[in-house]
Amino acid sequence: MRIGAIEAGGTKFVCGIGNEHGDVEERVSFPTETPEVTLANVINYFRDKKVEAIGIGTFGPIDIDPASATYGHVTTTPKPGWGGYDFLGTLKKEFDVPFGWDTDVNAAALGEATWGAAKGLSSCVYYTIGTGVGVGVYSEGRLVHGLVHPEGGHVLVRRHPEDTYEGFCPYHGDCLEGMAAGPAIEKRWKVKASELPVDHPAWAMEAFYIAQAIAGTILLLSPKKVILGGGVMHQLQLFPLIHEQVQRNLNGYVNHPSVKEGIADYIVSPGLGDNAGLCGSVALGLEALKRS
Amino acid sequence: MRIGAIEAGGTKFVCGIGNEHGDVEERVSFPTETPEVTLANVINYFRDKKVEAIGIGTFGPIDIDPASATYGHVTTTPKPGWGGYDFLGTLKKEFDVPFGWDTDVNAAALGEATWGAAKGLSSCVYYTIGTGVGVGVYSEGRLVHGLVHPEGGHVLVRRHPEDTYEGFCPYHGDCLEGMAAGPAIEKRWKVKASELPVDHPAWAMEAFYIAQAIAGTILLLSPKKVILGGGVMHQLQLFPLIHEQVQRNLNGYVNHPSVKEGIADYIVSPGLGDNAGLCGSVALGLEALKRS
16 A cells, blocks of 8 residues: 655654555655645655555644534644645645545554554553644544544643743643743753753653643543653653652552553553654555545 | 433432433432342342343443453442442343443433433533532543543642632542532532522632633543533532633633633533433443444
8 A cells, every 4th residue: 555644743744655554665854834835845745656545644723624614724823824724625636535634643643553552452642742732632443533623732730839930831821831842841941951961850840740631631531551752752761750740640549550550551652753643644544545 | 112221329329211212211219228239129120121221320430341350340439348349240140131331421421412412413521510520521422431431520620729628539639529529619618519609709619620620621632512410510600600711721722612602502511401310321221232
């Protein structure tokens, strides 16, 4: 099989070709410019690739309601030119193949459930913690949508008692994204996150916020795996700190080995590494092909 | 059709017969005693009823994993005699019909999605706020399970700045249940909740806590309806207070009419009223019959 995949990020686009085993056979990337310039690059790339389907996992917010008149559009992003842009429709005019269309984080969750850390499981939640915080949700064997798509990066968190940083989210100030995304670390400690030593108190504070959101997710959804990706999670010293804080938050209430002795194998890095997004888009394309 | 339904509560059991339209044709109730006494009453009731299936929506926590050796058991409840009891197995020995088995709140969510306030929608979340707080989750047309079942009554909340009450949850102190279930209201204000006037500041504080959990649920899952049942929610003055607080928490970030001008029709009372639990158990029985 030849499945086209588009991982559409706010700063760069990655396009590639994958197969039904999740292997990515080739890939290119280019910066995210205006939608017209960027989609022209995408169309050029796929022009002669003879793909059977295309999966798109994109930054958002996006309209994912097939019954909506603006299905396939980017909705309210501040990114110049992209607000209201008909991303999916533009590609459908060029390629007569089935299309998968979802958020980048839902794509990553599906990729992880298909070939990665949650392979064979009926549920997982994928967090990306980088310049923002995004959440993809896979439950009972399906990606979760509703009114819109999950936006769990913006849940409220309790402030750390020693934290005086006000948070940078323009909507909520000190929500999870406002307190725990990469820019919050830099603004709070006045240094790039990558320059902080692994034993710096910044990491315990970071884990404090991330663990609250994860504990809430475990309580509400009981996912079979929690996967933490994104640039901030390259700081692997965060994992044991998060494990400990999640257990402290749950305090024994959820009675399952995965959140007790097995927690190091329950809250994990992406099994697909930095390919989670692109592989996830392959998985979206495969699902679209199966439905067609 | 004749579907048996069991709404198994911590203080009383309700048993009844329903049909595929969600009509409940008859019902009985009796107090929850030891499992042996209580289940003998259940078995007696259904003995000559000629039901085609039985749905059970029960207090928990329970084992809902069909692959588990203790599937159908109550797990770690402090209720005398019930911890580890084989609730489902005891009934299966007596009645050779398909059985549905889930939590009371998941049952209520399914009932509301089948015949109630979320009829025809692909998702809803059902909160019961009474002596405790429970949450049922229906998403993409299915009830949500995972490691265990949703336990969203125990999510962390931010304390109200004027609240000095410490919370009564034995696991988490001041989680949602600890701060917002009926006993918290009584302990905080030293008076029965039902005796507080409708304009008492207790209700704004109550809404403050409930709205945090709902806003978090909307962000993570984006359900198409949020349904609030249970004894505390008989205080209908809570609804506008909750609507306002949810909007304040989201602060315009989720761009959908349901959480803006349509919020009074989005966060609502159960369409099935106090029948949500029993009708939900009928719906569980119907699903079991369809699967069989």
